[in-house]
Amino acid sequence: MEKNKQDKIIELIDLTRKFEDGLIAVDGVNLYVRKGEFVTFLGPSGCGKTTTLRMIAGFDKPTSGKILLNGQDISALPPNKRPINTVFQRYALFPHLNVYDNIAFGLKLKRVRTAFESKGCKPVYKMKKLSKSEIAEKVGKVLKMVDLEGFEKRSVSTLSGGQQQRVAIARALVNEPEILLLDEPLGALDLKMRKDMQLELKEMHRKLGITFIYVTHDQEEALTMSDTIVVMKDGVIQQIGTPTDIYNEPKNAFVADFIGESNIFSGTYLGDKKVRFIGQAFDCVDEFEKNEKVDVVVRPEDVEITDAESGLVKGKIINSIFKGIHYEMTMKIGKTEIVIQDTVEKEVGETVGIRIKPDNIHIMAKEFSSNKYDGYITKKNTVCFGDGEFECDVCQLYDGSHLDDEGYLITADGEKIDLTDLDVKVEVGLKDIEITDDQEQGGAIGNIVSIIYKGDHYQLIVRTDENEEDFVFDTEDTWNVNDRVGVIIPKNKIKLSLVTEQKK
Ligand SMILES: Nc1ncnc2c1ncn2[C@@H]1O[C@H](COP(=O)(O)OP(=O)(O)O)[C@@H](O)[C@H]1O
Numbered sequence: 001m002e003k004n005k006q007d008k009i010i011e012l013i014d015l016t017r018k019f020e021d022g023l024i025a026v027d028g029v030n031l032y033v034r035k036g037e038f039v040t041f042l043g044p045s046g047c048g049k050t051t052t053l054r055m056i057a058g059f060d061k062p063t064s065g066k067i068l069l070n071g072q073d074i075s076a077l078p079p080n081k082r083p084i085n086t087v088f089q090r091y092a093l094f095p096h097l098n099v100y101d102n103i104a105f106g107l108k109l110k111r112v113r114t115a116f117e118s119k120g121c122k123p124v125y126k127m128k129k130l131s132k133s134e135i136a137e138k139v140g141k142v143l144k145m146v147d148l149e150g151f152e153k154r155s156v157s158t159l160s161g162g163q164q165q166r167v168a169i170a171r172a173l174v175n176e177p178e179i180l181l182l183d184e185p186l187g188a189l190d191l192k193m194r195k196d197m198q199l200e201l202k203e204m205h206r207k208l209g210i211t212f213i214y215v216t217h218d219q220e221e222a223l224t225m226s227d228t229i230v231v232m233k234d235g236v237i238q239q240i241g242t243p244t245d246i247y248n249e250p251k252n253a254f255v256a257d258f259i260g261e262s263n264i265f266s267g268t269y270l271g272d273k274k275v276r277f278i279g280q281a282f283d284c285v286d287e288f289e290k291n292e293k294v295d296v297v298v299r300p301e302d303v304e305i306t307d308a309e310s311g312l313v314k315g316k317i318i319n320s321i322f323k324g325i326h327y328e329m330t331m332k333i334g335k336t337e338i339v340i341q342d343t344v345e346k347e348v349g350e351t352v353g354i355r356i357k358p359d360n361i362h363i364m365a366k367e368f369s370s371n372k373y374d375g376y377i378t379k380k381n382t383v384c385f386g387d388g389e390f391e392c393d394v395c396q397l398y399d400g401s402h403l404d405d406e407g408y409l410i411t412a413d414g415e416k417i418d419l420t421d422l423d424v425k426v427e428v429g430l431k432d433i434e435i436t437d438d439q440e441q442g443g444a445i446g447n448i449v450s451i452i453y454k455g456d457h458y459q460l461i462v463r464t465d466e467n468e469e470d471f472v473f474d475t476e477d478t479w480n481v482n483d484r485v486g487v488i489i490p491k492n493k494i495k496l497s498l499v500t501e502q503k504k
Pocket residue numbers: 019020021023024025043044045046047048049050051052468
């Protein structure tokens with residue numbers, strides 16, 4: 001059969017992965033990937049992207065369902081027998097080896113089927129190690145692909161993050177895979193480097209002509225790079241389509257909210273199809289509880305600029321960038337900023353008005369009102385939760401209680417209680433968490449996994465390593481995704497309560 005770009009190289013059929021603890025990470029996924037295509041799995045952290053990729057690579061086995069490679073079920077094939085290589089976010093280079101040896105490492109172990117010919121006879125095939133010069137040629141070729149010629153002798157520890165990631169890509173490409181899997185490969189890079197690498201990867205994909213299956217939680221990255229995007233949530237595909245399809249015709253609210261640049265504001269639903277945000281009541285089409293706190297989402301292209309007097313709200317343009325087709329302008333209203341896209345530019349410094357049509361105001365119930373954890377009290381009267389240990393006031397557990405000299409709790413009735421190992425519910429408000437560069441100072445340590453700009457502040461999520469516990473909080477400070485930080489919570493901001501429900 002003639003092979004062309006329309007051929008399905010990978011097909012996932014009812015693919016499901018249920019973990020031993022009952023969690024269904026991938027839930028009946030059906031999709032195909034065409035030969036040579038650049039497909040991106042996009043979704044928030046924990047939606048099952050890595051698990052799906054690991055099953056395609058062969059590092060993990062489906063609980064049920066099938067993976068077809070060129071129409072053949074590859075369930076029984078170990079990872080090294082699949083024509084597939086993976087690039088991970090943590091590049092896992094060997095720090096003691098130089099660039100050349102890092103890339104050549106796998107090749108030195110590899111045996112390839114080689115034809116031995118003698119006159120008049122059919123060739124005989126034998127497994128043979130690659131010669132030094134064959135290895136050198138292959139390494140040279142991939143170094144050129146990733147633009148690192150001349151770096152052979154450099155120790156990988158002297159390279160920048162972007163260069164290290166290119167070595168990791170070269171190391172995957174040197175095996176000449178038919179499919180390259182990339183699991184958030186740019187996640188550890190800073191913004192500028194990430195943008196550059198996005199374009200380089202796209203170019204590499206074009207030149208190599210092989211299939212890329214890419215994983216990211218960054219919608220902009222997915223929109224920039226992919227031929228096809230698969231949006232996932234909780235192990236379930238929400239939508240499959242081209243970047244334009246997904247952006248213009250999101251199938252559901254989740255996709256709409258997840259895709260595209262948006263202004264997100266804190267607001268209050270006033271009742272009667274009116275919502276108040278950025279200091280003004282707007283007509284809207286959704287209905288919520290009266291006085292309910294909500295998140296309001298407005299796409300930059302849905303904000304209409306008017307002259308200062310005819311708008312519902314007025315503010316000053318503080319920034320304007322030409323983005324090829326339109327201008328992206330930032331307007332300041334009091335302390336809040338709103339991003340606007342328009343083909344007509346307004347001057348920086350100019351005061352203008354804005355209007356937003358009711359059906360362009362998307363309202364969502366507030367995702368988080370506070371952080372809630374299960375925790376326990378330690379011998380030292382501190383509380384452990386969220387993979388950390390924090391100072392707290394244990395006396396709040398029993399009204400009118402105090403601690404005696406030995407640290408035992410004495411209730412209002414004079415009863416002495418040993419709190420050690422007592423299970424408690426812990427609640428911490430969104431404004432009661434601080435983070436610090438000095439990790440040791442924090443009660444818990446984690447990475448910033450999400451930053452959402454909410455008009456006049458950022459909402460961050462810090463996730464711990466061990467149990468992936470999240471700390472969600474608001475801050476006005478600027479941080480970067482992937483910063484590693486310590487979590488600080490003032491003693492008096494940790495709300496404790498007794499576990500009252502029956503535990504089975
Ligand atoms: N080995 C495992 N055992 C139990 N749960 C797991 C395991 N690996 C992943 N999970 C869970 O499966 C879900 C999906 O994880 P993952 O595929 O890593 O998501 P993503 O890559 O989209 O962030 C998460 O809830 C995660 O905690």
